[in-house]
Amino acid sequence: NAGVTQTPKFQVLKTGQSMTLQCAQDMNHNSMYWYRQDPGMGLRLIYYSASEGTTDKGEVPNGYNVSRLNKREFSLRLESAAPSQTSVYFCATNGQRLLNTEAFFGQGTRLTVV
């Protein structure tokens, strides 16, 4: 049982390049999330998807786009990477029960933009 799988684990981009971070879950959860984590800033929500076919902006959406391809997959795209997007990116998913909304995370993608 893989849980939440992110690819790639590491990436170096040049300023202006584009890339897509992939996330897939096999937990049959409806909700999926993309966070970025920077030193001293904690985890900040970029975008989330409550269910297949819906996406919403989080706290820091500028410079990113997302696609909820199906129930399992939620991708994050950087159209024109900037050094400020150097960060660790985490995908997460959780279920719908009110009292048990534990989030499960992927292992993270460490992105450096030079």
Add this chain to the structure above:
Amino acid sequence: RKEVEQDPGPFNVPEGATVAFNCTYSNSASQSFFWYRQDCRKEPKLLMSVYSSGNEDGRFTAQLNRASQYISLLIRDSKLSDSATYLCVVNKYSGAGSYQLTFGKGTKLSVIP
């Protein structure tokens, strides 16, 4: 005011010590509360949920005060393996079957031999 605020840390404690982390949240509509643990360069993982009546899991005790919008985590008899960053997490219903998790910045704990 930040949605979730935690003690700045870091906390450096000797093995066997008792350590307490505090957290406050600003949104009274928040519905669920958690403590997550994050090891260096790893993903966050659930440590424990926090219930209104308080709950305990071995050496870990969590408390919630809804009136004060305050959450705490107590670790007794600290072990070297407890060294990690502890994240206070608040969950609220945001409509359309979706829940938003908001994370505190975390408090780093180092347990020293």
